[in-house]
Amino acid sequence: MLLQLNQVSLSFAGNSVLDEVAFGVAAGRIQSLIGPNGAGKTSLFNVITGFYRPQRGEITFDGERLVKRKPHSVTRLGIARTFQNVRLFREMSVLENVMAGQHCRSRAGALAAVLRLPSQRAEERRIRETSLECLDFVGLADSQERLATNLAYGHQRRVEIARALATEPKLLLLDEPAAGLNGSEKEALVELIRRIRDERGIAVLLIEHDMSLVMSVSEHISVLDHGSLITEGTPQAVANDPRVIEAYLGQDDEELAL
Numbered sequence: 001m002l003l004q005l006n007q008v009s010l011s012f013a014g015n016s017v018l019d020e021v022a023f024g025v026a027a028g029r030i031q032s033l034i035g036p037n038g039a040g041k042t043s044l045f046n047v048i049t050g051f052y053r054p055q056r057g058e059i060t061f062d063g064e065r066l067v068k069r070k071p072h073s074v075t076r077l078g079i080a081r082t083f084q085n086v087r088l089f090r091e092m093s094v095l096e097n098v099m100a101g102q103h104c105r106s107r108a109g110a111l112a113a114v115l116r117l118p119s120q121r122a123e124e125r126r127i128r129e130t131s132l133e134c135l136d137f138v139g140l141a142d143s144q145e146r147l148a149t150n151l152a153y154g155h156q157r158r159v160e161i162a163r164a165l166a167t168e169p170k171l172l173l174l175d176e177p178a179a180g181l182n183g184s185e186k187e188a189l190v191e192l193i194r195r196i197r198d199e200r201g202i203a204v205l206l207i208e209h210d211m212s213l214v215m216s217v218s219e220h221i222s223v224l225d226h227g228s229l230i231t232e233g234t235p236q237a238v239a240n241d242p243r244v245i246e247a248y249l250g251q252d253d254e255e256l257a258l
């Protein structure tokens with residue numbers, strides 16, 4: 001497994017949020033993490049990426065231990081993420097937003113940046129080229145000079161994905177990437193997720209409530225309920241699992257539409 005969690009537990013003020021979660025993502029796989037509201041999905045992302053520190057358990061990624069690492073260190077190891085709500089710098093251009101994601105890969109160092117040494121200028125050129133290439137990959141090269149805040153919402157989400165790709169990840173975590181998108185934007189998102197894996201070899205783990213999207217794009221689905229992993233497997237197996245149906249009882253109809 002590229003990413004492996006073993007018996008990871010997290011609680012806040014005595015309230016259990018994740019309970020001995022054992023969970024893996026294979027290299028190059030498109031996988032979804034689903035579960036009712038409040039199941040602990042985003043918390044699991046936060047634990048993986050170093051935003052939350054679990055009380056117990058082990059997390060390894062590509063042979064390295066993740067627990068106790070800071071978020072930027074996790075990014076440098078090769079895990080990138082997008083957030084549930086769009087988090088772009090509103091007053092910066094689209095290209096600058098993507099470039100901002102790459103400081104974790106910067107090699108020249110702070111002193112070189114202050115002195116504007118040649119090594120720093122070469123670095124900037126490299127960051128700009130990588131960013132442009134990632135914008136091109138998500139279909140937004142033409143919008144590079146626009147202010148991020150002036151883009152349509154669906155395009156802002158793509159800028160976030162470009163920014164994550166620019167960190168050159170081996171694993172991309174997407175938190176509800178289809179939220180707020182219309183039908184054709186969702187189709188384009190599915191195509192983009194497939195290209196990210198097929199053309200770049202990046203494993204993708206997504207949290208998503210849109211079940212038809214989850215069923216069409218995932219090769220493997222893991223189901224979380226009340227902080228525990230209740231089942232996992234192929235889309236077909238998960239859709240027919242009574243434990244999953246039960247977990248979703250009481251949720252709104254859209255979420256039941258497995």
Ligand SMILES: Nc1ncnc2c1ncn2[C@@H]1O[C@H](COP(=O)(O)OP(=O)(O)OP(=O)(O)O)[C@@H](O)[C@H]1O
Nearest residue numbers: 012016017035036037038039040041042043044084
């Ligand atoms: N920083 C925090 N402090 C206290 N409680 C938290 C914190 N972060 C998450 N929780 C709690 O953990 C539980 C799981 O929340 P989480 O956001 O991980 O669920 P989720 O499955 O992502 O839900 P949704 O699908 O609604 O986004 C919730 O009860 C939430 O209140």
